[in-house]
Amino acid sequence: MEKIKFMSEEMQEEAEFFVLEQTKVNGVSYILVTDSEEDDAECLILKDTTTDESSDSIYEIVEDDVEIGAVSKVFEELLEDVVIER
Template identity: 75%
Template sequence: MEKIRFTSDELQEETEFFVLEQTKLNGVSYILVTDSEEDDAECLILKDTSAEEEKESIYEIVEDEKELSAILKVFEELLEDIEIER
């Protein structure tokens, strides 16, 4: 599992996540990440909000319920062996 590091501009701290899956929907990149490799880990869906010319990606947590439901269905199909609870 790929591990990525995020830096919060507000808190000036780094957080590491494991990438479970990534996909693109309507031209927007999304990643499903978890804080642990253990079975009952917490996961987040992050959305790439950076401009195309940006050198580094900028990810934000998907909080809109309609968008979250749509992308969650995509990830559930991609990850048949993983159960995602809301």
């Protein structure tokens, strides 16, 4: 599993996450990440909001319930043995 580092703009802290899967829905890129390789780990769906002017990749946590529902279904299909609880 690939491990990537994120920097929080608000807290100026670095966090590491494992990337479980990535997908594109309606032209928008999403990644499913977790903070642990354990079976019952917490996960987040992150949305790529990078602009053409940015030299870094910018991801935001998806918080909209409709968007989370739609994207989590795609991730569940891609990962087959994973159930994402909302």
